[in-house]
Amino acid sequence: MNKSNISFAVNVSAALTIIIFLALTVIAVAIPGATGRYLAYKGMGTEHGTLIIILLYVSDAVAYVADIALFMLLRDVKAGEVFSAKSVSKLTVLSACCFAEAVCYAALACIFIFSSAIAFAAVFMGAILSVVRDVIAKAVEIKEENDGTI
Amino acid sequence: MINVNLDVMMAKRKMSLGELSSRVDITAANLSILKNNKAKAVRLSTLNAICKALDCSVADILEYVEDKEDGQ
Numbered sequence: 001m002n003k004s005n006i007s008f009a010v011n012v013s014a015a016l017t018i019i020i021f022l023a024l025t026v027i028a029v030a031i032p033g034a035t036g037r038y039l040a041y042k043g044m045g046t047e048h049g050t051l052i053i054i055l056l057y058v059s060d061a062v063a064y065v066a067d068i069a070l071f072m073l074l075r076d077v078k079a080g081e082v083f084s085a086k087s088v089s090k091l092t093v094l095s096a097c098c099f100a101e102a103v104c105y106a107a108l109a110c111i112f113i114f115s116s117a118i119a120f121a122a123v124f125m126g127a128i129l130s131v132v133r134d135v136i137a138k139a140v141e142i143k144e145e146n147d148g149t150i
Numbered sequence: 151m152i153n154v155n156l157d158v159m160m161a162k163r164k165m166s167l168g169e170l171s172s173r174v175d176i177t178a179a180n181l182s183i184l185k186n187n188k189a190k191a192v193r194l195s196t197l198n199a200i201c202k203a204l205d206c207s208v209a210d211i212l213e214y215v216e217d218k219e220d221g222q
Binding site for chain 2: 144145147148149150
């Protein structure tokens, strides 16, 4: 992958994070109405409605945090600051967000069984990001050692 | 800890940082890092070049000093 391809890929990723940010805003607005319509369509009572709305809003908020961390990480990549403590901390935030999403969707699984699959996927993604974070942290350590070698 | 006495040898040989930098082909910034004990590691090739330029031995440049943590 040459420099221009990497730059293009980073720009595409940044654009995606912006699109996701806008989508999350639309989702936040649509949650109450969509939840009401879904419950009515399924013939389910409204007793779970409050819990569903709260969990979806928490999930949306966590997704916002993850999206912002992702955008800031891409900004650091564009600036050439890849192997730094900042990148490690942003990957930690991303991993934590995935685990938080898993908790939200695991809680929803008592109402919608399919959300357990989403919870599992979120845990898996969180685990992958944890490993990537550990790899980058080690790379930062090696880079600092090399930078300090005269 | 290891003390780098590069500034002492440079003073003895009346050599500036810039001149030493051009002789050993290492940037003045990196030599300054070394001189101020901020370096994490030194290559043997770097030590070789510095000793050659300053006409001294490694012991003139590097000195082991026992610090409190090592003494415990």
